[in-house]
Amino acid sequence: MLAELKPDTRKVVQCYHCGADCSEIIREDDRSFCCDGCRMVYNLLSENNLCTYYSLSEKPGHPADPKLKAQFEVLDRPEIRKKFLRFESETSARAVFRIDGMHCVSCIWLLEHLHKVNAGISSAIVNFPAKEITIDFNPAQVTPSGIAALLASLGYTPSLNLGSLDEKQKSRIDPRVIKIGVAGFCFGNIMMLSFPEYLGADISTQSGLVTFFAWLSLALSLPSLLYCGSGFFRSAWTTIRYGTLNIDAPIALAIGVTFARSVYLIVVHGEAGYLDSMSGIIFFMLLGRYFQDRTYERLNFDRDYRSYFPIAVMVKKDGKESSVPVTELKPGDVIYIRANELIPADSKLRSERTYVDYSFVSGESIPVAKNPGDDIYAGARQQGGAAEYEVINAVSSSYLTQLWNGDALSKRNNLKRQTYIDAINKWFSLAILVTAFGGAGVWLLIDPAVSLDVLTAVMIVACPCTLLLAATFTNGSVLRWLGRAKFYLKNADAIERIATADHIVFDKTGTITYVGSSQLEYKGDDLSPEEWGAFVSLAKQSGHPLSRAIVAAYRNIPGEFRMEHVMEISGSGIRGMTNGSEYLLGSSTLANGGSPQGGNETAVWAAIDGKVKGRFIVHNQYRKGLREMTARLKQKFRLSLLSGDNDAEKSLLSDVFGTSMKFRMSPTDKLNTINSLKADGSKVMMIGDGLNDSGALMAADAGIAVSDNTNNYFPACDAILDGSVFSKLDKLLKFVRSASRIVKITFIISLLYNVVGMYYSLSGQLSPLVAAVLMPVSSFTIIIFTTLGVRISAHRQLRDCIA
């Protein structure tokens, strides 16, 4: 009977709970479910009268995941508990869980009604943008692990990692917002107090009032300078100590000089100073910085290492296995790591030969073979089957931070071109000093009294504020629009890199094809249930799109087999042993021992103990709109295809890619091709699937990973493109290019303002009025121009990309 098992391609019934296609229908209460997990959640909800869940959104659920219960027990241990809970007393406690699975109104509704399912929970409040839930409970009635297990049984498995234990996470007050509030308060009031002077009141006629206002402005400027502006001074000082200058140096200079000159004017002459400009600089710069930081945080792209490290690992001691917090590992402990898990500490391999990769640390996902006794660094990802390691060094967070920030990843960042903002840093400060002293020097010859004025005036006006505002506001807007269109860029530098690319290289499997589960067909000998289970378990060990398709298509096969001696040959296949037999899944070359057979379709061959049993034929489903989109792309870019697959569909693809197609490429081949294209002078943009192309993605000038599940981690790319908007790629690229143009235009505008300011200051005519007007006017016009410019451009290019 199982030989006929194949994914049901007739009109499929959808699961009432999660909406997935039911290849095997489980019925309950007159409703259909795709698996036991979904049915269990439904039962739990209907028992507690929570079926409103289903009426608020369409098929909102996830299947329950009871297997993880053991992992949560570590939360009850006293040391962990203390760090994890935000608050605990005898009768009440508060815990915050991060739940990535919440995605709709039903989720919010259900999670906030947790108290109906468990009486020990008194309240649950969801923070949807942060994907967090804050639960207040009675520790005498329910334990943290009990709550976590409850969440998992509803299909909302919380993700627990080292980041959850971070003490710093607990204070959620954002000092930046308070600083902006104070800076705005000071700026607004000082400007108000400066108005009489703009309107002509001067020291001779209104001396009492003018002096009063001046001293009041001075008092108001102190919090702005000392509290809000301190960040700029500290940052500039730190870089000066190391011998370089960053962009905060000219800002700090401008603020400092303005303040000094104003104090002199107020104290010695009783006149108003330039404090309105100074507080304006501080306010606008803080605003720009905050805006920029928030954009990056909201994208939530590059979480740091703590988000991926587990809280606890299995330690084997005297034949018993127990869950031990990662921070308590000591040298000599024997830890048991499963496939795809991270090795949390420097260790030595104890069990047999296995494979790890350092994709997490260096971005390279090519497996590295390790023999018993070999050393492995913390942060390596287990690629073969499960293995045992002996800990060499205890886990230290400073070491992990160093690893994360250090060598491999930052070296890679330096390889990419420095963008023009960094270039501006370098010569801007120098240019100011040269102009200031030069101007002052010239005036010394003409009229020495003006000389000091000119010196300080140049430094007041020559703030790179507008340049920075132009960059940060434009880039921030662009990143947010792209995020809404499901194209997630890592940072502002990526904008420039993507905009200047002229040659686009596509990967095939998983990138231009959509490897879903409904296009798989098995042809071959009948297999017993154990053999089916073994093949599926073997496929689970691999991240290749074809393996994932097999796992998805046959996920209802019962039984999880423990695979040993698992070895994945990147791009060719995977083999492993269980129950005394060796199973193999892979390309036809691999399975047929060197001589490919079976024509030119894309297939995953299956063999047991060297004997071919059959093959899974994959009907490539190309992403919708590929042909039209590439036709449009061809007008502006050169296109190429690099595929690890065979050339079965060459003729299909030739009218899209012409003759620049290469097949049967290994990851190294792809990398070399990219490098040679770069050597020829092209600016290469590589579009791949993130997991198997990381070397090529990093080597390209711009690397884009196409993903259908954006929760995965892709260290090697500059941007993630959601698979559902793949056909809009040409429009997205057009938008990025126009955004890059807008940035350049705003730079020119802000330079014009600087030139005008220079004119006034060099000619000795910089009155407080002029300075005060110049700053806000230039800032506002830049902000308005970029925001409107990006918005108009977005509406033109991205009209049908945004939901």
Add this chain to the structure above:
Amino acid sequence: MSVLFLLIGASLVIALGFLIAFVRAVRGGQYEDSYTPSVRMLFDDEPSDDKKSNRNQKA
């Protein structure tokens, strides 16, 4: 014109009051999540079915 001294002083005190209110709001987590309350307020209230129904739910 000397009344201006008093007026400016008074307005600054009021503005300071607003600043303090702002700082307290930020510290109290008022601006942390601007999306979920908009969803939460649209949920229907359940008919009370237990004695503890007087307990208010924090929104």
